[in-house]
Amino acid sequence: MSHLTLWPWVAIFLLGAYHGVNPGMGWLFAAALGMQKKSAVAVWQSLAPIAVGHFIAIGLVVAAAVVAGAVLPLQYVKIAAACILLAFGLQRLIRKSHPRWGGMQIGFRDLCIWSFLMASAHGAGFMLLPILLKMSALHGAADLGAPAPHRHGGAFEGPWTAPTALLVHTLGYLLVTGLIALVVYEKVGLQVLRRAWVNLDLIWAVVLIVTAGFTLLVPT
Numbered sequence: 001m002s003h004l005t006l007w008p009w010v011a012i013f014l015l016g017a018y019h020g021v022n023p024g025m026g027w028l029f030a031a032a033l034g035m036q037k038k039s040a041v042a043v044w045q046s047l048a049p050i051a052v053g054h055f056i057a058i059g060l061v062v063a064a065a066v067v068a069g070a071v072l073p074l075q076y077v078k079i080a081a082a083c084i085l086l087a088f089g090l091q092r093l094i095r096k097s098h099p100r101w102g103g104m105q106i107g108f109r110d111l112c113i114w115s116f117l118m119a120s121a122h123g124a125g126f127m128l129l130p131i132l133l134k135m136s137a138l139h140g141a142a143d144l145g146a147p148a149p150h151r152h153g154g155a156f157e158g159p160w161t162a163p164t165a166l167l168v169h170t171l172g173y174l175l176v177t178g179l180i181a182l183v184v185y186e187k188v189g190l191q192v193l194r195r196a197w198v199n200l201d202l203i204w205a206v207v208l209i210v211t212a213g214f215t216l217l218v219p220t
Helices: 003-021 027-037 040-071 074-094 108-121 124-143 161-188 200-217
Strands: none
Touching: 003 124, 003 161, 027 040, 027 161, 040 074, 040 108, 040 124, 040 161, 074 124, 074 200, 108 124, 124 161, 124 200
């Protein structure tokens, strides 16, 4: 595998890791649950439903893009993805609040729903689309030199590209979320947020807006 084909997978993994760094998308809740129950086991138990909710939120967006790409020109999918990214970025700049949950005594299903809402509210799934579109463009360029029966169509590179991207992204997200949650629970406690807070919401909003611009530059 050359570096030209490897870099999109690295980017997808790192994007998942970046999602994991954001306290509003998992680790803060996991660490708080562990402290409430005074158990590291509670931290680990919360990670699975949090990852599942994140995976579903990302998966729905990618699935919608795959369906749209099967019936629409890739140019239209690209423009739609850029517009949605821009809308989410502006929404994060203007509206600072998050979906709220009523209490901490929650189960697997509740954590899944909470994580799904967090990922959806942050527009996390749309961040994968520019990378997948770029992979599709690179694959399409390679196909131009292949005989007609061997050329591929559809929204993305192949039937397993989107599912594999979801798994790679979720793995990066889960590893970073789990590591930070455990370190916060075992070592530093939630008081660290009062001493060293970084406005990740602002960073995320800017990243969404910038990515919208880059999405329009993806060749089709």
